[in-house]
Amino acid sequence: xxxxxxxxxxxxxxxxxxxxxxxxxxxxxxxxxxxxxxxxxxxxxxxxxxxxxxxxxxxxxxxxxxxxxxxxxxxxxxxxxx
Numbered sequence: 001x002x003x004x005x006x007x008x009x010x011x012x013x014x015x016x017x018x019x020x021x022x023x024x025x026x027x028x029x030x031x032x033x034x035x036x037x038x039x040x041x042x043x044x045x046x047x048x049x050x051x052x053x054x055x056x057x058x059x060x061x062x063x064x065x066x067x068x069x070x071x072x073x074x075x076x077x078x079x080x081x082x
Contacts, residue, residue, distance in 0.1 A: 002027035037080050045071045 002024045009015045017023050045067055049056065056063060075082050 002031065034081070038082065041071060041074055041078075041080060045074065 005027060006015075006017070006020060006024050010017060010020070048070055049063065049066060055061075056066065072082070074080075
């Protein structure tokens with residue numbers, strides 16, 4: 001994916017690059033960091049929901065809906081792009 005991004009940006013003359021390989025590596029690292037942030041966010045949401053499982057069951061709240069709502073809210077608060 002990173003190489004496609006770089007190739008397209010170069011082809012469209014959006015960027016000039018001295019070291020294409022270095023730029024691709026940097027993009028790969030950024031993408032991996034974002035996946036890690038999202039995984040950590042998912043884990044935090046699961047922990048929050050696990051503390052409220054009894055209420056979720058008792059009030060017949062859909063788990064996936066709550067998961068998405070909490071995840072979206074936390075991502076927005078933390079400036080994490082989903």
